[in-house]
Amino acid sequence: MIESIEIKNFRCFDSFKMSGFKTINLIGGINNAGKTALLEAILIASFPFPSLFNTLKQFRPTSENEVWAYFFHNREIDKPISLKLSKHDSSDSSDIEVSYNSGFDLNNIIEIQDKEVLDFLSKQFSNKCMAVKGNFFGEKLNYIFSSFVEEEATSKKSGVRTVGITPKKEIDTYPFLHTNYRLNNKSHAKLYSDLKQQNKNKTYDELIQLLDKHIISSEIDAPNGEPVVKLILDNGQALPISMFGDAIRKIAELSLLVLNNENRIIFIDEIENGIHFTKHQDIWEKLFEISTTNKMQIFATSHSAEMIKAFNHVALSAYSEHASYLEMSISPRSQRVMANHMDMETLAYQLATKSTYRGE
Missing domain, CATH: 3.40.50.300 (P-loop containing nucleotide triphosphate hydrolases)
Known part of the structure; x- marks a missing residue:
């Protein structure tokens, strides 16, 4: 189970650290305060696979020329992204660094003696590549990848080309x-x-x-x-x-x-979307039941007052020790992302006194 995350130079995060995650973690806040970006950061550190970057790229469509630059804070591609993840029950951690490579030496990734092979591989990777290296819970990573789009007569195919040391076990569908x-x-x-x-x-x-x-x-x-x-x-x-x-x-x-996804981490963006507020409590009761039984950890986002209140109500009824709430907001002075971590009693007080709990 994830206990903490440290993020540098990713999306809207210049430098950010949060700890104390529980079984179900609801992230609330105003628009563009980093809720989805936090999900993505934890997701990448949990599954640092080449295909994941391509999946995330499709979620936020932009021009192919600039798609990777938007992964970096203020598009500062000269500085690497740093993601550090620790777990409650393990001394191992995931410590990942992601860099944008406008020019790279393949020999820094893999040893290549044959010049023709080196030239061939260099042509396969455009000057818009990403390099990933670090330690993934005891497993060494060091690879580069670039995206490609191939248009055929009746269809279009996209994916990533990869070379180097990637995680040994990939998954078909990301949670x-x-x-x-x-x-x-x-x-x-x-x-x-x-x-x-x-x-x-x-x-x-x-x-x-x-x-x-x-x-x-x-x-x-x-x-x-x-x-x-x-x-x-x-x-x-x-x-x-x-x-x-x-x-x-x-x-x-x-x-x-x-x-x-038993014994896994799952991520849900804007959990309330499309679901009538009268059903929110029922949904949370089922999610708490399943997650605590199956040793699953959930990270979800919401800016719905009804959904947050339902989460708090169900958690207080039987699951307080399994629940945490993060209020995301933007500092009016520094314009940096801030997070206020609340237990269920604190959230209940904020709701009862009509105090801020969504970054207002």
Whole structure:
């Protein structure tokens, strides 16, 4: 379980440090106060894989010429990003440095004797590369990567090219539920199949039923050879998940995330989006139940007063020692990101006295 994070020169963070994370950590605050950037920093330090950078790049689309520069504070690409992560139950840490390379020597990454091989690799990597090095919980990292886009007759393919020492074990899907992106039918069906093999599809149904009691169960179908998850209604209809509104699709993806990531860290951006405020408390009760049972750690963001109040109410009822709240704001003097870490009693007091708790 993550205990602390130290961030330098990443996104909106010049220099930032926070400790005392618990099982479920809700991050609140005004817009553009670093909530999502904090999720991304913890995510990178937890999964410093080349493909993750490409995933994060897609979440914040910009021109290919400048895409990597926006990872750096004030686009200061001459200084490296530094991310240091420590855990409660381990002396090992993740200490990652990410640099922008406008010109690099491949021999600093790997030993290459053959000039032709060196020339070939150099051509594969544009002058807009990123270099990652450091210690990832006892595992040495030292690699460079650059993005590419290949256009074919009917499609466009993007990815990253990598050379050097990367983490030994990559993952297919990162445990990050982004506010603006929903899974396609194929990806949803694969993750649903994974949880069904673990006999967790009933819990998937229960989470969806928190929003709509007319949905009684789920199944996987392949009407045209492509697998599709369908939700079965109490009138007998079975409809593809894509036919439902954003709230149902989001809670379904949230279910896939928490049920397929036992003993892992998961990240949820703007958890309240699309979900009616009357359901917030039900969602938190289920998340606390699942996370404490499955030894899972959750980092979520919200700027919804109703969602934050529901989180506090549920945590105080039975989970105070498992919950923490971060109020993110911008200093009016230095313009730096600030964070006020609260336990549940402090948050309850702020709410009761109508004091600041969202960086107001």
